[in-house]
Amino acid sequence: MTSSKKVKVRTPAGKEAELIPEKTWTLAPRGRKGVKMGLFKDPESGRYFRRKIPDDYPV
DNA sequence: ATAATTTG
DNA sequence: CAAATTAT
Numbered sequence: 823m824t825s826s827k828k829v830k831v832r833t834p835a836g837k838e839a840e841l842i843p844e845k846t847w848t849l850a851p852r853g854r855k856g857v858k859m860g861l862f863k864d865p866e867s868g869r870y871f872r873r874k875i876p877d878d879y880p881v
Numbered sequence: 882a883t884a885a886t887t888t889g
Numbered sequence: 890c891a892a893a894t895t896a897t
Contacts, residue, residue: 849887851891857887861894870896872886 826880831873833864841865846881 828840843860850856860875 845894847893849892849894851889854889854891856892859886859894861886861896872894874887 829860829862829873829875829879831860831862831875833862833866834869834871835864835866837866839865843875846875846879848881 826842828842830838830840833839833841841862843862845861847859848856849859858875858877858879858881859872860879861870861872863870
């Protein structure tokens, strides 16, 4: 799945928005826990950006 | 090919 | 610095 649920993220414009990530994946160095990431598009600017998503987000 | 993302 | 991803 690409995504399912909205995530609260700080957009590049500096506003808090609930967006559905286009892609999600785990970003973790070997042996470490790392974080989950999401690829979003800012509805304001149309710019793509990457943000951490909650650990419990279904990826 | 690279920036940008998170965090220990 | 490492890791995965992909729009630029």
